[in-house]
Amino acid sequence: MTRKPTIKDVARLAGVGPMTVSRLLNQSAGVSEEAAARIYSAIAQLGYRPNEMARALRGQKSSTIGIIVPYLYDPFFAMCAHAVSTVAREKGYSVILTTSDEDPELEYVEAQSMLRRHVDGLIVIPSSQDGTRLCLPEFQSTHIVALDRPLPDRRFSSIVVENRAGAERAVTHLITAHGHRRIAVAALDERLYTFRARVDGYAQAMRQAGLEPLPVILCPAPDQAAANLHRVLRGPNTPTAIFTTNGLTTRFIFKALVDSGTRIPEDLALVAFDDFDLAELLEPQLSVIRQPAMKMGSTAANLLFDRMGDGAQVSQGVRLVLPVEWVPRRSCGCNPSAVAELVPQSHRQAV
Amino acid sequence: MTRKPTIKDVARLAGVGPMTVSRLLNQSAGVSEEAAARIYSAIAQLGYRPNEMARALRGQKSSTIGIIVPYLYDPFFAMCAHAVSTVAREKGYSVILTTSDEDPELEYVEAQSMLRRHVDGLIVIPSSQDGTRLCLPEFQSTHIVALDRPLPDRRFSSIVVENRAGAERAVTHLITAHGHRRIAVAALDERLYTFRARVDGYAQAMRQAGLEPLPVILCPAPDQAAANLHRVLRGPNTPTAIFTTNGLTTRFIFKALVDSGTRIPEDLALVAFDDFDLAELLEPQLSVIRQPAMKMGSTAANLLFDRMGDGAQVSQGVRLVLPVEWVPRRSCGCNPSAVAELVPQSHRQAV
DNA sequence: ATTGTTTGTGTTAACGTTTTCATCGTCTCA
DNA sequence: TGAGACGATGAAAACGTTAACACAAACAAT
Numbered sequence: 001m002t003r004k005p006t007i008k009d010v011a012r013l014a015g016v017g018p019m020t021v022s023r024l025l026n027q028s029a030g031v032s033e034e035a036a037a038r039i040y041s042a043i044a045q046l047g048y049r050p051n052e053m054a055r056a057l058r059g060q061k062s063s064t065i066g067i068i069v070p071y072l073y074d075p076f077f078a079m080c081a082h083a084v085s086t087v088a089r090e091k092g093y094s095v096i097l098t099t100s101d102e103d104p105e106l107e108y109v110e111a112q113s114m115l116r117r118h119v120d121g122l123i124v125i126p127s128s129q130d131g132t133r134l135c136l137p138e139f140q141s142t143h144i145v146a147l148d149r150p151l152p153d154r155r156f157s158s159i160v161v162e163n164r165a166g167a168e169r170a171v172t173h174l175i176t177a178h179g180h181r182r183i184a185v186a187a188l189d190e191r192l193y194t195f196r197a198r199v200d201g202y203a204q205a206m207r208q209a210g211l212e213p214l215p216v217i218l219c220p221a222p223d224q225a226a227a228n229l230h231r232v233l234r235g236p237n238t239p240t241a242i243f244t245t246n247g248l249t250t251r252f253i254f255k256a257l258v259d260s261g262t263r264i265p266e267d268l269a270l271v272a273f274d275d276f277d278l279a280e281l282l283e284p285q286l287s288v289i290r291q292p293a294m295k296m297g298s299t300a301a302n303l304l305f306d307r308m309g310d311g312a313q314v315s316q317g318v319r320l321v322l323p324v325e326w327v328p329r330r331s332c333g334c335n336p337s338a339v340a341e342l343v344p345q346s347h348r349q350a351v
Numbered sequence: 352m353t354r355k356p357t358i359k360d361v362a363r364l365a366g367v368g369p370m371t372v373s374r375l376l377n378q379s380a381g382v383s384e385e386a387a388a389r390i391y392s393a394i395a396q397l398g399y400r401p402n403e404m405a406r407a408l409r410g411q412k413s414s415t416i417g418i419i420v421p422y423l424y425d426p427f428f429a430m431c432a433h434a435v436s437t438v439a440r441e442k443g444y445s446v447i448l449t450t451s452d453e454d455p456e457l458e459y460v461e462a463q464s465m466l467r468r469h470v471d472g473l474i475v476i477p478s479s480q481d482g483t484r485l486c487l488p489e490f491q492s493t494h495i496v497a498l499d500r501p502l503p504d505r506r507f508s509s510i511v512v513e514n515r516a517g518a519e520r521a522v523t524h525l526i527t528a529h530g531h532r533r534i535a536v537a538a539l540d541e542r543l544y545t546f547r548a549r550v551d552g553y554a555q556a557m558r559q560a561g562l563e564p565l566p567v568i569l570c571p572a573p574d575q576a577a578a579n580l581h582r583v584l585r586g587p588n589t590p591t592a593i594f595t596t597n598g599l600t601t602r603f604i605f606k607a608l609v610d611s612g613t614r615i616p617e618d619l620a621l622v623a624f625d626d627f628d629l630a631e632l633l634e635p636q637l638s639v640i641r642q643p644a645m646k647m648g649s650t651a652a653n654l655l656f657d658r659m660g661d662g663a664q665v666s667q668g669v670r671l672v673l674p675v676e677w678v679p680r681r682s683c684g685c686n687p688s689a690v691a692e693l694v695p696q697s698h699r700q701a702v
Numbered sequence: 703a704t705t706g707t708t709t710g711t712g713t714t715a716a717c718g719t720t721t722t723c724a725t726c727g728t729c730t731c732a
Numbered sequence: 733t734g735a736g737a738c739g740a741t742g743a744a745a746a747c748g749t750t751a752a753c754a755c756a757a758a759c760a761a762t
Contacts, residue, residue, distance in 0.1 A: 004492065006718055017742045022720060030740060047489045052467045053408045054718035057747050062404065064447075064468075072433035075426060082423035085450050089461070094468060096415075097448040099436050110440070116403045117415075117445060138398045141355065251628055258632055277602055281609055283634035357748055368712045373750060383710060405748035408717050 005046040013042040025050060056118060064094045065304060066114035068124040070102040075276055076247050076293050077125065080147060083297025084123055091305055093120070102192075104128035115142060121304040123147055129191040143307045147300045149193040150319065157307065157317035159300045163194060163273075166289040166324035167201025167243065168208075170271040173287075173326070174241045175209045178269060178333040184232060184239035186217040186225070186249050198245040198273050214239060217253075225252035230260065233268075241269035241332075247276050254282065265333040275327060284330035291324050356397040364393040376401060407469060415445045416655060417465035419475040421453040426627055427598050427644050428476065431498060434648025435474055442656055444471070453543075455479035466493060472655040474498055480542040494658045498651045500544040501670065508658065508668035510651045514545060514624075517640040517675040518552025518594065519559075521622040524638075524677070525592045526560045529620060529684040535583060535590035537568040537576070537600050549596040549624050565590060568604075576603035581611065584619075592620035592683075598627050605633065616684040626678060635681035642675050 011018040016035050024031045024039050031039075042048070056062040067084050069077045081097060088095045096117060100107035107127045111134060114122055121143040126134060134144065135153040144151070146158035174180045185202045187195040195216075203213040217232055219225035232239065244250040250272040257264060264270050264284055272279070275290035299320060328334045362369040367386050375382045375390050382390075393399070407413040418435050420428045432448060439446045447468060451458035458478045462485060465473055472494040477485060485495065486504040495502070497509035525531045536553045538546040546567075554564040568583055570576035583590065595601040601623040608615060615621050615635050623630070626641035650671060679685045 007720095008718080018718090019720080019743085020741060023741090026720080032740060035740080049463065049467045049489075051408070051469060051718050053404050053413065053469055054747090055720080057402070057404045057408050057717090057749090058719045058721080060747075072423065072429040072436070073426070075424070075429070078423040078426070078429040081448075082450060085423070085448060089449060094447050094464060095449065096445050097432075097436060098440060098446065099433060112400065113445060116400045118402060118404055138400075251632075255632055278629045278633070281602075281606055281633060282629070358750095359748080369748090370713085370750080371711060374711090377750080381710060386710080402748050405717090406750080408719090408747090409749045409751085411717075 004051075005048045007048070007050065009046055010039060010042045010048045013046065014038040062118045062120055063092060064096060064117065064119050065121045065123065065301075066096045066098070066111075066117070066119040068098050068100050068107060068110055068114070068122070070125055070127055071099050074247055076274055076291070079293035080125065080297035080300070083294045084301045087298050087301035087305075093305075100125075100127045102127045102189075104133060108133040111139065115139070121145070121308050123300050123304055124151075125149060126151055127192070129193070143304060145300050145304045145307070145317075147296060153317075155317055157303050157319065159296055159303065159320045159322065161291045161296070161322045161324050163197035164201035164204065166291075166326070167198040167245070167273060168205040169201075169324075169326050170273070170287070170289050170332075171202045171205035171243050172208070173328065174243070174269060174271060174332060175205065175211070178241070178265075180241040180269060181209075181211055182214070182237055182239040182241075183211070184214050184217055184242040185245065186219050186229070186242060186253050187245045188219055188249050190216060190218065195245050202243050202245075217242075219249045219252045222252045222255060225249070226256035226259065229253060229256045233260075233262075239268070241265075241271070244270065244272045247272075247274040250274065250276075250279075250286070250288075254286075264331050269333045270331040272331075280329060282331075287329045287332035287334060288327050289324045290327050292322055296322060355402075356399045358399070358401065360397055361390060361393045361399045364397065365389040413469045413471055414443060415447060415468065415470050416472045416474065416652075417447045417449070417462075417468070417470040419449050419451050419458055419461055419465070419473070421476060421478055422450050425598050427625055427642070430644035431476065431648035431651070434645045435652045438649050438652035438656070444656075451476075451478045453478045453540075455484060459484040462490065466490070472496070472659050474651050474655055475502075476500060477502055478543070480544070494655060496651045496655045496658070496668075498647060504668075506668055508654050508670065510647055510654065510671045510673065512642045512647070512673045512675050514548035515552035515555065517642075517677070518549040518596070518624060519556040520552075520675075520677050521624070521638070521640050521683075522553045522556035522594050523559070524679065525594070525620060525622060525683060526556065526562070529592070529616075531592040531620060532560075532562055533565070533588055533590040533592075534562070535565050535568055535593040536596065537570050537580070537593060537604050538596045539570055539600050541567060541569065546596050553594050553596075568593075570600045570603045573603045573606060576600070577607035577610065580604060580607045584611075584613075590619070592616075592622070595621065595623045598623075598625040601625065601627075601630075601637070601639075605637075615682050620684045621682040623682075631680060633682075638680045638683035638685060639678050640675045641678050643673055647673060 007018045007021050011021050020031055020035055021039050024036055065088055067081060069081055072078045085095050096114060096119060098110045100110060104127050123145050125148045126146055130152055134151055144156045146156055148160060150158035150160055171183060174183055185199055187199060189195050199216055206213045217228045244253050262268050272286050272288045275288040279286040279288055358369045358372050362372050371382055371386055372390050375387055416439055418432060420432055423429045436446050447470060449461045451461060455478050474496050476499045477497055481503055485502055495507045497507055499511060501509035501511055522534060525534055536550055538550060540546055550567055557564045568579045595604050613619050623637050623639045626639040630637040630639055
């Protein structure tokens with residue numbers, strides 16, 4: 001295993017100085033045809049690849065961005081990460097990805113690790129309730145874009161969706177279209193921004209209809225979700241509908257309902273925040289608020305690259321609020337005619 | 352925005368030489384209590400963070416590993432990536448993640464990018480049918496572990512699951528337990544290792560029972576999956592069961608079946624390779640071969656770190672074959688008594 | 703008192719690039 | 733024929749760190 005070839009090796013073999021090689025590889029101006037040919041041949045012969053570490057050290061630019069997500073087992077986060085990765089690849093950047101496990105402490109540690117690695121920019125789905133750590137002066141000189149949840153500091157840009165409005169839309173639908181009056185709400189957590197905003201939207205919809213919001217059913221894990229749900233279902237004033245505030249919550253609650261034989265929407269209607277692949281394949285199909293995960297990720301990445309381009313000045317951030325889409329299906333009690341129409345006649349059988 | 356503090360700034364402020372700072376930060380041996388205190392104070396005051404680029408350049412070690420996955424929108428891959436990220440974080444390594452879109456050319460380009468970034472090791476879910484590109488001499492000096500699909504070169508380690516045996520198990524179940532004789536098989540692609548191996552297992556099971564394997568139903572995308580499936584279902588000798596060879600295939604086929612009103616398992620029984628969160632919440636619950644995605648990812652990462660530790664010698668690779676688990680549920684035609692028992696009496700209602 | 707060991711620290715050079723400046727022809731124009 | 737311009741190239745320094753060595757002071761053993 002011989003040492004990796006350096007630019008000097010290439011230069012020596014091609015009979016030129018290292019600078020000529022560097023020039024050819026970068027601006028490709030001011031190098032004679034003849035020398036270029038020899039250099040290319042030397043590069044191929046040696047299998048030379050420039051060392052990005054050295055390049056970054058010298059040039060003060062790593063061509064790398066970081067992304068911190070809570071975890072990848074929520075398809076929503078995975079989608080965001082995928083989109084960021086794709087945009088970065090197209091721009092010739094590498095992505096350092098790390099997971100925070102929704103732990104502010106870990107998030108902070110990992111963000112620092114990103115700084116040590118001199119990322120040119122950072123996309124983070126903040127786990128800290130208020131993002132205080134990321135607003136510390138040590139992050140001052142780095143471009144940061146918050147995704148899915150905003151950061152309080154106006155210096156950072158953020159991409160979020162219409163959480164309140166979306167939640168309100170879904171819950172209002174339950175009230176006005178289906179006459180529900182006792183509607184429960186389920187969330188993974190009470191402090192995280194997205195849940196707060198969506199629960200707010202829920203409460204808003206309830207109050208607007210003169211109804212009392214119910215306490216949040218906490219769903220940190222499947223079994224606790226089931227326990228907490230059943231406690232409510234067994235109690236007095238059983239809700240007739242439930243609003244779940246993200247993908248995991250929906251899964252946990254849906255499983256608990258299926259396991260207990262609860263009929264949806266007859267016994268309990270369900271609307272969910274965050275659409276996912278199989279939502280329309282469940283029985284019943286889930287009525288959801290769809291958030292544009294891919295678009296959120298790519299928007300965040302593009303925004304970051306824009307900012308990085310702006311003379312490296314970390315200036316005032318922008319706040320983008322992306323629209324969500326209400327997708328009524330069956331779990332809310334609707335029976336969209338569209339569904340029936342979609343079934344090809346040739347294969348139509350029992351329902 | 353002032354320049355980032357360097358080790359020299361710290362040294363100056365603490366009234367020592369840069370080496371003393373470096374020593375303290377690395378081995379923390381041979382530095383007087385007094386100096387250490389001043390250095391720590393200087394570090395805190397300046398907000399100093401060592402530059403990993405410089406460190407990597409000098410030390411010939413980047414504390415970084417790379418991972419190349421086809422994409423993140425298959426939860427299986429996302430899980431693998433998540434596990435790798437977690438292990439790496441625990442070992443103090445950063446992860447550079449990139450997606451290949453299942454394109455061998457892109458995979459090659461990205462692998463080269465990893466080399467330029469001097470990753471200490473690389474985990475790849477190979478998209479190239481035979482992985483030839485990754486076996487080129489240019490990758491000789493890098494530790495590579497293949498995940499989910501093996502690489503032909505014996506130099507690399509690989510982690511795969513019992514693809515053939517798992518597929519055989521599932522298909523044999525359809526034959527012996529439920530008497531199916533015309534069983535179809537669906538795959539995303541015909542060339543990728545995992546699909547070849549699973550289709551092989553299917554064919555093996557069929558032949559063992561004296562049955563003729565049917566041509567593969569290709570499912571590169573949802574609409575093509577539906578079209579190809581319906582072509583088969585409309586033809587003569589309609590299959591009575593189908594084996595889907597990965598998560599995406601299962602989704603596509605399941606959707607096509609639901610959309611066309613086909614009853615599972617009455618009209619067409621279904622068994623799938625790769626379990627996923629909602630598989631047990633679909634109607635009917637899916638009978639699957641479960642692969643340990645998390646374990647695969649963490650095993651790959653641990654294996655990589657082991658190899659990296661071995662004196663940096665790239666030696667003969669090992670091949671690990673992880674077991675899969677047959678999880679019979681309802682879509683194959685079974686009616687596991689376990690399911691009924693799991694339903695709490697209190698909430699038991701219609702089925 | 704001499705030698706050796708330990709302890710704390712500084713100096714130099716190197717990692718592989720690229721930026722900046724200098725050099726040396728060759729060409730053009732008066 | 734010389735002044736200037738241009739084109740191709742090289743040399744030196746720098747990016748921030750650490751390995752390798754060197755050194756001085758303090759202390760123990762002979």
